[in-house]
């Protein structure tokens with residue numbers, strides 16, 4: 566259905582930020598061919614939760630092993646543009662943060678009623694309440710989870726963020742306006758009214774109250790070099806922050822070399838292994854220092870999580886009143902009308918204030934250089950997810 570506009574929370578957010586971004590992504594189907602670290606970590610954080618939940622429902626006590634196995638598989642092949650150290654750090658952060666997450670929320674039980682629940686619903690006129698023709702527009706989305714917690718029905722989402730999640734941070738205030746939350750609550754209320762949620766055990770007297778946000782703040786601490794003093798202690802005790810680490814000083818030797826002025830100098834080298842793997846060693850005046858391995862970094866991260874869990878994890882109900890939903894219904898209708906108008910007249914304005922706002926827009930190379938993609942040209946570094954294009958009223962290819 567070439568003329569149908571599919572209204573998704575992500576396409577609405579893109580349109581509100583910059584109509585050209587919406588056009589490039591959702592009408593032209595252009596997306597970056599490189600996955601960002603933030604996207605990959607968000608996806609893998611979701612996957613950890615899901616694999617854990619399914620494994621635990623089959624056999625209690627197997628969830629963490631299955632989740633780690635899944636992560637091993639996801640990180641078995643490194644993209645060419647990612648550094649080895651960053652790849653290893655990313656996986657370590659996910660594993661140890663997930664262990665910390667399970668520890669922190671062990672007594673806060675969430676009953677999952679459905680996962681990955683997809684919906685396609687009509688868009689309604691805000692004044693008449695009548696549905697618009699589905700040949701022209703539909704609402705579409707996939708709700709991460711439908712849950713019951715403390716007797717309340719909610720849509721639930723796991724989020725990962727680099728922003729502060731302190732109780733008084735703007736992170737929470739901003740969710741008051743969040744398109745995805747409003748869209749999913751509105752959809753769930755409609756589905757419940759139609760009796761669609763009875764299949765998941767939702768009773769007719771239960772109400773959809775809002776969204777349940779389960780947020781993970783990504784760590785800001787990074788792998789580090791130990792001090793020379795801590796390196797000496799590690800080699801002596803074979804322990805790091807209370808955990809056993811096999812540290813061995815294998816050998817040391819001198820090497821004659823030239824400094825930047827051409828003067829001969831002697832560098833004293835040390836070969837050290839940590840848990841059987843060669844360590845990164847930095848010679849110093851009074852000895853030498855080693856770099857944390859991924860496991861040692863994970864041990865320090867887990868300790869930090871236990872020391873200040875509220876920095877890393879937060880859960881909150883995000884409510885929506887009936888007035889919020891009524892207002893959102895009108896907002897969605899107006900956004901759709903704007904999308905349609907711009908599509909039909911062939912002009913989408915650019916919002917130059919969004920190009921480098923909270924993140925660098927992936928379409929900067931197109932917009933800044935004025936690249937013409939109207940003939941189906943796919944710029945370097947991009948790929949097309951939609952392969953049907955309409956140019957001057959003619960479908961060009963499938």
Ligand code: SF4
Pocket residue numbers: 583584585586587589915916917919920921926927928929930932933
């Ligand atoms: S680069 Fe700027 S103008 Fe172009 S799509 Fe992105 S935000 Fe819009």
